[in-house]
Amino acid sequence: MKMERVPFDQIPNVFSDQCPTRMVLDRIADKWAILLLLRLLDGPTRFNQLHRDIRGISHKVLSQTLKKLERDGLLTRHVFATVPVTVEYRVTTLGETLCGMMYPLVNWAETHIGDILAAQSDFDAKTEASA
Amino acid sequence: MKMERVPFDQIPNVFSDQCPTRMVLDRIADKWAILLLLRLLDGPTRFNQLHRDIRGISHKVLSQTLKKLERDGLLTRHVFATVPVTVEYRVTTLGETLCGMMYPLVNWAETHIGDILAAQSDFDAKTEASA
DNA sequence: CCGGATCCACCAGGATACTG
């Protein structure tokens, strides 16, 4: 997806799953994906450990999210033939670089959160004044 | 939200709407929000013009998204008392800085999209081989 | 211990019609 002076009605395929930017945004958009990857930066972790650490995520969604991230090559799944079976998840190099991309964004968020909250207060005050 | 060696069960409030990072991610996650802001970088634009340019967005969702972005102070709404009424939307300075944050991300996406697609192919090949 | 399969509740979003 080009970010320069391309007429906006000609942006190629923002509606397509093929649009790289859209894909990455969707991945980041995922409520748990990034959190999971950040958690894995600390080292290989097992399923139930993740389930305990990432408070609030359901069994099902954890499973789904892990599979999606594995499919994208952002983490790997390692099975050990113990009894009962042991499964470890590890972030990949690709996943680590994606995590690295988050820092500027976090920085922006922390810097401007005040502006946003202030704008929201103003907006709410105005709208409820007219209500 | 700290990104350093904080034990993950102590990350303060990822589940709270107050978490700046979560808030910004949610905004970026929005399928149309960023696209809309990028469109507005070209200059003030009217409602129906946006509706035409941003193909695929519904009337309702465009309205909702604009209102949300206005509430966050990322764009402003200007009403002109013509007949019929004219309304222009303009991106704010805050909105522009957020747009600026997207470029590294887009760059990452374009750089690594090949890796991701390859990983997906591998994964799909393996899983359907076992099916 | 690690999940998959199933059932269900909820709501974001599309289509449409209506106001100022």
Added chain:
DNA sequence: CAGTATCCTGGTGGATCCGG
């Protein structure tokens, strides 16, 4: 032109049970 209101549906996620 610029929205708001209403109805409706499809998909997401929670809860639970079951199998490897």
